[in-house]
Amino acid sequence: MKNSPLKNSLFGIVAWIVALVLFFPVFWMALTAFKTEQGAYSPDLLFRPTLESFRDVFARSNYVAFALNSIFISLGSTVLCFVIAIPAAYRMAFFPTRRTQSTLLWMLSTKMMPAVGVLLPVYLLFKSAGLLDSIWGLIFIYTLMNLPIAVWMSYTYFCEIPGAILEAARVDGAGVLRELWHVLAPMALPGISSTALLLIVLSWNEAFWSLNLTSSHAAPLTVFIASYSSPEGLFWAKLSAASLLAVAPIMVMGWLTQKQLVSGLTFGAVK
Numbered sequence: 001m002k003n004s005p006l007k008n009s010l011f012g013i014v015a016w017i018v019a020l021v022l023f024f025p026v027f028w029m030a031l032t033a034f035k036t037e038q039g040a041y042s043p044d045l046l047f048r049p050t051l052e053s054f055r056d057v058f059a060r061s062n063y064v065a066f067a068l069n070s071i072f073i074s075l076g077s078t079v080l081c082f083v084i085a086i087p088a089a090y091r092m093a094f095f096p097t098r099r100t101q102s103t104l105l106w107m108l109s110t111k112m113m114p115a116v117g118v119l120l121p122v123y124l125l126f127k128s129a130g131l132l133d134s135i136w137g138l139i140f141i142y143t144l145m146n147l148p149i150a151v152w153m154s155y156t157y158f159c160e161i162p163g164a165i166l167e168a169a170r171v172d173g174a175g176v177l178r179e180l181w182h183v184l185a186p187m188a189l190p191g192i193s194s195t196a197l198l199l200i201v202l203s204w205n206e207a208f209w210s211l212n213l214t215s216s217h218a219a220p221l222t223v224f225i226a227s228y229s230s231p232e233g234l235f236w237a238k239l240s241a242a243s244l245l246a247v248a249p250i251m252v253m254g255w256l257t258q259k260q261l262v263s264g265l266t267f268g269a270v271k
Helices: 007-033 052-060 063-094 098-113 115-129 137-157 165-171 175-189 189-205 208-213 221-226 235-256 257-263
Strands: none
Touching: 007 175, 007 235, 063 098, 063 137, 063 175, 063 189, 063 221, 063 235, 098 137, 098 235, 115 137, 115 189, 115 235, 137 189, 137 208, 165 175, 175 189, 189 235, 221 235
């Protein structure tokens, strides 16, 4: 039964309202970033824009160093996630056992544990291993943080691929690596791409571990933003400018790759 024009219009209006509500904080942050520190507390929409806060941010901090750390950590943890997740998902999707589902549920349950509950042992382990304020340490902890999602999503995409295709590849003499690289990877590419984008976003936005395990050398953009919160108070204009500089790269990437992201998340949804 087709939806009536009235119902479609109502759904469209609701969708626009939700989108505007979600976008408003970003809009207000961008607006505040171009105000003076005194004008940041004013709700005025009409004002004379200034780059004063951005100049102060660049003068105070090395933005490029923070951004490069974020890029390296996000990409590094995503690659390491796939190195571990794809073989695990391959094994569970095509050679399942009676413990496969319980293993997947156990992996997913680890995401429900509050990170602060394991902060002390993780901190002591990192201190003993010399990984505090280390890029490789953050790559390692971000990989552990995102691994359940990577395994679950890869497993879901692999389950949509008929096992007969792999059997045909084995008959032709393909080994495990060839199956993964020449058969599974091309067929599950939309799903793998969307998973990679999601992992990059999660790593880029992660603040808890970066604030507690780094200080200066390996600090990503989340630490860069937090540095504008001081005992003297919050400098809203400078904080907004720093936040805008931090979220702008990942927002642009999301806008440019939204088609791939949507197609990957709906991969296998319709047969």
